[in-house]
Amino acid sequence: MANMINPKSNPGEFPKPNMISVNGVELEVFEAGQQNVGKPIVLCHGFPEHAFSWRHQIPAFAASGYHVIVPNQRGYGNSSRPTEVKDYDIEHLTGDLVALLDHYGYKDAIFVGHDWGANVVWRLAQLHPERVNKVINLALPYQERGEKPWIEFMEDIFGGDFYFVHFNRQPGVADAILDKNTFRFLRNLFRKNVPPVPPEPGMLMINLAKAAKPLGEPIMSDSELAVFVSAFEASGFRGGINWYRNLDRNWHLLAEVNPIIQQPALMIYGDRDMIPKFERLAEFVPNVEVTSLDCGHWIQQELPEETNQAILKWLGQQNV
Numbered sequence: 001m002a003n004m005i006n007p008k009s010n011p012g013e014f015p016k017p018n019m020i021s022v023n024g025v026e027l028e029v030f031e032a033g034q035q036n037v038g039k040p041i042v043l044c045h046g047f048p049e050h051a052f053s054w055r056h057q058i059p060a061f062a063a064s065g066y067h068v069i070v071p072n073q074r075g076y077g078n079s080s081r082p083t084e085v086k087d088y089d090i091e092h093l094t095g096d097l098v099a100l101l102d103h104y105g106y107k108d109a110i111f112v113g114h115d116w117g118a119n120v121v122w123r124l125a126q127l128h129p130e131r132v133n134k135v136i137n138l139a140l141p142y143q144e145r146g147e148k149p150w151i152e153f154m155e156d157i158f159g160g161d162f163y164f165v166h167f168n169r170q171p172g173v174a175d176a177i178l179d180k181n182t183f184r185f186l187r188n189l190f191r192k193n194v195p196p197v198p199p200e201p202g203m204l205m206i207n208l209a210k211a212a213k214p215l216g217e218p219i220m221s222d223s224e225l226a227v228f229v230s231a232f233e234a235s236g237f238r239g240g241i242n243w244y245r246n247l248d249r250n251w252h253l254l255a256e257v258n259p260i261i262q263q264p265a266l267m268i269y270g271d272r273d274m275i276p277k278f279e280r281l282a283e284f285v286p287n288v289e290v291t292s293l294d295c296g297h298w299i300q301q302e303l304p305e306e307t308n309q310a311i312l313k314w315l316g317q318q319n320v
Contacts, residue, residue: 014055015070017078022099023092025080028072029100033062040106041066042097046115046139047240048178048186050077052227053114056304057311064312069109071100073117075239077231085171088242090250094124098131107131112311114138114300116243125261126254134318135265135285136311138299141278142285145259149248163205167244177209178237183229185209190225191216192272192296219301261285266314268307272296289314 015030030051033039041061043054051070061068072079074096075088082088097120101109108131113121118137125132146153155165167174178185188208218225265288269277273296282288291310295302 014052015058017051017072019078020071020100020103022103023095025074025082025096027074027080027096027100028076028078030058030070030072032058032068033066036062036065036067039066040101040104040109041068042100042109042111043068043070044073044097044111044113044117044120045070045076046113046117047243048189048228048232048237049115049117050228050231052224052231053298053301055224057112057300057308060308060312064315066110067104069100069104071096073120075235075242077235081235081239085242085245086249088239089246089253090120090123091127091253093120093243094127097124098128101131108133110134110136110315112136112138113140115140115297116240119143122261123250123254125263125265126257126259129261129263132263134315135261135263136268136314137265138268138307139270139273139275139297141267141269141275141281142261144278144280144284145251145254149251151248161203163203164244164247166203166206167241168247171245172238174205175236175238175241177206178232178241181209182232182237184211186228186232187218187225188214190219190228190298190301192219192298192302219298259284262287264318265289266291266311268293268299268310270295270297270299270302273299 015032017028017030019026020029045051045053051072054070058068058070075081110133111121111124118140121135121137122142125135151165151168154162160169185208188211191214265285267281267288267290269292271292271294293299293303293306300307
């Protein structure tokens with residue numbers, strides 16, 4: 001059983017990165033608990049985030065006996081940013097994580113994902129089930145494949161201004177707006193206690209980039225926000241947005257893949273998040289445990305101690 005004596009975040013100094021060549025790209029990877037050989041836990045960030053999003057979890061998990069591996073995934077931070085949109089499809093994103101395990105000599109690992117990182121972890125468990133020991137996902141539940149490609153489906157339901165659709169139908173527009181308004185966009189986005197549905201949700205990302213005043217309380221200090229701002233001023237947003245531009249491609253790639261995920265899984269929702277809970281989750285993830293925290297979308301940053309407690313308690317119950 002994992003050592004449960006220190007679930008506190010106590011971020012301290014963030015680890016120094018290593019650049020690791022995997023799967024035809026270089027990933028910027030942060031580590032802690034290297035002495036805990038044989039107990040890997042890989043933390044996968046979402047959009048528009050960074051490995052720094054896990055600053056509260058890294059020391060707590062390392063102190064609890066895990067080798068913590070936190071990549072900036074392709075398109076983010078100092079990791080490679082391929083120019084071709086298709087290089088950000090789900091085969092490439094999951095392939096990066098498999099190759100990262102190979103680099104460390106691990107047969108499998110516990111994978112933790114938030115937001116888009118959760119989507120990658122769900123698909124990793126489908127595409128490479130032998131490499132995933134357990135699944136822990138935050139905010140984004142399993143997405144059922146359905147009968148219609150995802151962007152086409154969302155366009156029918158939400159219209160062309162919905163940001164998922166806009167990213168695909170008007171390539172380059174949102175990228176340029178977000179790049180031009182990096183500080184304002186991230187300052188306005190990383191908030192808590194906002195209304196469940198913001199004004200004009202279809203153009204959410206662009207509206208946030210243009211809004212003069214933020215809505216709700218910040219989830220981080222100015223110095224923490226500066227880490228994100230600096231990273232995206234250097235990398236731009238196109239790499240991350242290209243993940244969205246592969247949703248229909250991913251739909252086709254998953255056509256013949258078993259949709260059922262058998263690994264033990266923990267799903268953590270934020271009760272104030274705009275993303276709805278998936279009531280049929282157990283049909284696709286039969287060994288799932290579901291819990292909710294009183295927060296919005298940025299779960300592990302809004303309630304770091306509670307997030308750490310929930311994850312470490314569950315892992316302890318799994319005898320790892």
